[in-house]
Amino acid sequence: MSYEYIKFGKEEREFRQKIEEISGENIFSCYQCGKCSAGCMFSDKMDRTVNQQILRIQLGQKEKVLSANTHWVCASCLTCSVRCPRDIDVAAIMEAIREYTLREEPEKIKISELPKKVLEKLPNIALVANFRKKTG
Amino acid sequence: MVQYSYFPGCNLKTNAKGFEETAIAVSKKLNVELVEIPNWNCCGTVHTMTSDNIMKRIAPVRVLSRSKKHIETLEESPNQVVTLCSMCNSTLKIVSKEVSDNQDTLDKINYQLEDDELTYENDIEVKHFLEILRDSVGYEGISKKVVKPLKGLKVSPYYGCMLLHPEEAKIDDEEMPDVLESLVESLGAELVMSPLFKYCCGSYHIVDQENIVSSQVEKIVEAATRRGANALVVACPLCSYNIDQQQKAMAKESAGFKPIPIFYFTQLMALAMGEPVKINHFKEHFINPEPLLKELGLIGRKKTK
Numbered sequence: 483m484s485y486e487y488i489k490f491g492k493e494e495r496e497f498r499q500k501i502e503e504i505s506g507e508n509i510f511s512c513y514q515c516g517k518c519s520a521g522c523m524f525s526d527k528m529d530r531t532v533n534q535q536i537l538r539i540q541l542g543q544k545e546k547v548l549s550a551n552t553h554w555v556c557a558s559c560l561t562c563s564v565r566c567p568r569d570i571d572v573a574a575i576m577e578a579i580r581e582y583t584l585r586e587e588p589e590k591i592k593i594s595e596l597p598k599k600v601l602e603k604l605p606n607i608a609l610v611a612n613f614r615k616k617t618g
Numbered sequence: 619m620v621q622y623s624y625f626p627g628c629n630l631k632t633n634a635k636g637f638e639e640t641a642i643a644v645s646k647k648l649n650v651e652l653v654e655i656p657n658w659n660c661c662g663t664v665h666t667m668t669s670d671n672i673m674k675r676i677a678p679v680r681v682l683s684r685s686k687k688h689i690e691t692l693e694e695s696p697n698q699v700v701t702l703c704s705m706c707n708s709t710l711k712i713v714s715k716e717v718s719d720n721q722d723t724l725d726k727i728n729y730q731l732e733d734d735e736l737t738y739e740n741d742i743e744v745k746h747f748l749e750i751l752r753d754s755v756g757y758e759g760i761s762k763k764v765v766k767p768l769k770g771l772k773v774s775p776y777y778g779c780m781l782l783h784p785e786e787a788k789i790d791d792e793e794m795p796d797v798l799e800s801l802v803e804s805l806g807a808e809l810v811m812s813p814l815f816k817y818c819c820g821s822y823h824i825v826d827q828e829n830i831v832s833s834q835v836e837k838i839v840e841a842a843t844r845r846g847a848n849a850l851v852v853a854c855p856l857c858s859y860n861i862d863q864q865q866k867a868m869a870k871e872s873a874g875f876k877p878i879p880i881f882y883f884t885q886l887m888a889l890a891m892g893e894p895v896k897i898n899h900f901k902e903h904f905i906n907p908e909p910l911l912k913e914l915g916l917i918g919r920k921k922t923k
Contacts, residue, residue, distance in 0.1 A: 503845035506669030523818050559779035564792050574667035581668055589825055605859045606628040607705055611663040611822035
């Protein structure tokens with residue numbers, strides 16, 4: 483059995499602090515009860531649950547956090563935020579992970595590559611909301 | 619007649635025309651006229667949850683300050699701006715709470731608004747039309763205007779996320795709401811409760827991750843139909859589009875799937891109050907509600923004035 487050592491270096495701390503800065507939340511408020519993931523209606527489509535992502539941010543594991551699809555599956559319905567017993571705005575943390583990525587690479591979705599048919603048939607709120615969430 | 623400053627938002631002008639036209643028609647009947655703000659802009663649809671991005675907060679504050687100017691020109695108007703779209707409702711409410719808590723942010727935004735000769739002073743309240751119906755009109759006032767009770771329509775309320783989340787924007791209790799339920803009952807329709815009343819429809823994922831939306835919609839519709847519903851009532855143009863359009867796609871794929879029509883709550887009100895059917899714009903729905911309404915004798919057969 484192999485062990486993975488937990489590192490607490492400068493890189494780990496900086497990642498965690500950046501997420502805290504963007505979201506305005508204290509990531510260490512979380513005590514891993516899992517209520518956010520239990521109530522999340524998209525949990526079955528995520529490769530890491532919401533509370534797992536939060537634990538990884540606490541540990542500063544940047545690559546693991548960013549490589550999961552969790553924050554891109556999150557649709558900001560805010561169910562987790564209103565239910566959190568520690569009053570953490572969990573959805574804001576998901577938004578912070580998205581923003582962290584978008585501030586480096588601002589195009590998660592390439593608008594110019596969307597087929598014209600899609601652009602024409604979709605309601606404006608779907609497009610505006612999507613572009614605001616997925617472009618920097 | 620009380621006049622409200624009304625912020626439509628973009629979708630009410632494109633693919634939710636039936637929502638707006640019916641709302642304006644029933645509002646006149648109930649003496650709470652909705653008067654559209656001149657030269658409004660998009661509120662930004664989704665609220666930014668970042669703590670450090672002021673730019674994304676300028677658009678909703680501009681809407682609020684324009685509405686304030688508009689209210690001054692109205693008669694008997696309370697200091698409130700009314701929205702129909704639940705996403706606009708939540709965006710405007712959150713931002714107005716944020717700037718009232720944080721003077722520094724407001725000053726920075728006001729500095730940006732100088733070019734438009736606007737300032738915002740935290741002096742306006744955002745209301746969803748459902749709140750006006752509940753608090754100012756009252757369900758009794760609504761049922762008095764009903765000329766054609768919606769008998770036979772088994773409606774399941776679907777709130778979606780943005781009417782109930784977050785704390786700053788909710789129009790009712792987030793886990794046990796009853797505003798749509800009471801409204802449906804006051805119109806004479808049968809109420810069907812579904813546990814998935816706020817199960818997110820997938821929202822803006824419809825643009826690039828349609829599979830997420832379709833699996834959500836399948837569960838929402840299944841939960842409602844299994845309990846006997848033959849229609850859903852919604853308040854959000856995006857929920858409506860997602861559920862409506864995905865159902866059509868699902869019906870094409872599997873013959874066993876039975877789609878149910880989606881109504882905006884104002885469409886049900888307009889039907890019950892005997893407004894002309896054409897303001898509902900049923901032709902724009904993917905699942906046309908007209909066959910069901912005809913079968914139940916709610917439209918067609920007898921002509922009502």
